[in-house]
Amino acid sequence: MSIPVVTVGQAQEDVVGGLERLHGPVTVVRRCTELAELLAACQSGLARAAVVAEGSEDLTASLADRLGAVGVAIIALTDSPEEAARLHGIGVTSALTTVDSAALAERISDAVAQLTGSGLTGRRPASNGLTASGLTGGKQREHGFAETGAALRPEADEAVPVPSAAGTGKIVAVWGPAGSPGRTLVAVNIAGELAAAGQSVLLVDADSYGASVAAVLGLLDEAAGLAQACRLADQGLLDRETLLRVAVPVAATAGSFRVLTGITRADRWTELRSAALALVLERAREVADVVVVDTGFCLEADEELSFDTMAPRRNAATLRSLEMADTVFAVGAADPVGVPRLVRGLAELETAVPGVAPEVVMNKVRAAAVGRSPERQLREAWDRYGPGTGIKAFLPSDPGASDAALLSGSLLLEVAPDSRLRAAIARLVCAPVQQKRRSSVFSSTAKAKLRG
Structure with missing residues (x-):
């Protein structure tokens, strides 16, 4: 040949x-x-x-x-x-x-x-890593991106340092269709609950349309940590210590975690290139037990719309995050508009990321939008018209607790620890409800990984 x-x-x-x-x-x-x-x-x-x-x-x-x-x-x-x-x-x-x-x-x-x-861009089989102690189970999967020179090992006289082994942390992607179903609320509080349960957690805002994790947590950050990490990864300069320096620490009453904040303007989406983001997420596996990714909504494979195959892709950050995730939560609004959107979105998700096995989460569940016994009615309607995927959890509508958390830039476990919404999110990730326990992103597990 x-x-x-x-x-x-x-x-x-x-x-x-x-x-x-x-x-x-x-x-x-x-x-x-x-x-x-x-x-x-x-x-x-x-x-x-x-x-x-x-x-x-x-x-x-x-x-x-x-x-x-x-x-x-x-x-x-x-x-x-x-x-x-x-x-x-x-x-x-x-x-x-x-x-x-x-x-x-x-x-x-x-x-x-x-x-x-x-x-x-080989797709790894989906696996859910939810266990009683948080997201510590699940099968460790192969890289979600190609390593062009993987089989081309240098000869002995070239003395190239052997790269460190792949991390064992789990990636949790929180996705949902258009229409503000509550992706960021769920992602932020999942990170907080897992940190309170003693996990080392890194929260990543990979929404290339409307990044809002920093605003929800009250962070006055204009540096766009994820863009910085992607830039360093693209150049091959992102190591574990550098990643932790770029990530912003967030201290909560019952634990702490780190955040890679999203792009500050939507027109900066070109900074979140697929290959660089994949390297960031793989590095994140090495420093955290759980990597929680707040993704964008759009799944359109926009390379089909362009003749320039070298051009960056607007939705690459979302698609690559979903490809690499061990667990995908698909969040939809529990109302007559949100449910059909979620049904159509799940069909698009299956086409865009074949083999994905999302956990469906109905958010903002309330009788005023669905009728009496909303959970029963939603489940019956889902069984009749849904795509065959069961509903993992129902998150009750609690505007009082949500607004209080947003106003103070805090987690639900801080401003409304006894709210039903907070308890439902904790159950979603099998995290025990913690009130005063202290934990840190520099947990013993993360420190051991850094020393190694």
């Missing part, structure tokens, strides 16, 4: 000449003068592999992800162990600048085979 290759960098002459003298399947079809030209050549379908002879520092996780999406593997040449480790972290294969032509050709062939065989 012929493997067309494009190259870039001042050192490409030796690379090109050596590969051409082999007369093998690896064939150089274009010599580019800059990275932008190489990207255009790859996007046009000209090549199956790209060799970056110089300038590897300009490579990012998003670039590798997009080239992988069009079937192009990247091999970068560098003599720096630190740069090789960074490249490995963003899914790029590296080799020494002195690598001989035969070895380089073999790596190119292996990289293309690996990319073709594994794909780039």
Whole structure:
């Protein structure tokens, strides 16, 4: 099989000449003068592999992800162990600048085979990690994004540091259709209840349309922690300590957790690129027992609307969060408008993220909107017209408690610890109701992970 290759960098002459003298399947079809030209050549379908002879520092996780999406593997040449480790972290294969032509050709062939065989956005099977002690169960799943160079381990003389093992923390995504069904309220208080139960928790605001976690918690934060983390991850510079520095600590009466705040303006959605967010969530697994993600509502695969396959995707943050989640809570408003929206939204969710097994949560349950015995009527209607997925929980409407929490920028467990809404959310995640217990995001588990 012929493997067309494009190259870039001042050192490409030796690379090109050596590969051409082999007369093998690896064939150089274009010599580019800059990275932008190489990207255009790859996007046009000209090549199956790209060799970056110089300038590897300009490579990012998003670039590798997009080239992988069009079937192009990247091999970068560098003599720096630190740069090789960074490249490995963003899914790029590296080799020494002195690598001989035969070895380089073999790596190119292996990289293309690996990319073709594994794909780039493999869906991991859903698993629910809810246990009596919080979200500590569930099956640890594979990466939700491709590691282009996973099978291309460096030779011994390249001395690339071995990356740390994948974290064991669980990802909980809170999603819901359009119409303000209460996603953020549920996500924030799930984080608070799990922190009160002794879990180390990281709350992530990944809503690219209307991020509001910071406002709900009363945080005067304009830095957009998630955007900062994605930027560092895209460059291969996000480690565990840096992630914890970027995340904002939130201290509550019965525990504390950390928050990666969302983008401060909707037009900043381009900063939440899919590959970078995936790296952030994988790193978050290493520092927290539970990662709670407040997602956006829209599931539209907007790449179908664009001819530019290299362009960022507005809904990538939501889709990637749902793909990587161990547990997905689908929140819908319990009224004549919210229920049909949720039914249609679940069908869209199944199409957008095949194999997902959401836990349905009916929020704002009240007799005034549904009639007498609202839970019974909702369950009967759901059994008759719903998509076959049972209802996991009913969260009662409690505007007094909700408004008090929003006004003070606090959790329900602080301003309304005895409210039925607070108790229902605690039961949803199987967290015992805690009143005064202190816990921290730097729990013994998280500290042990950081020391390791």
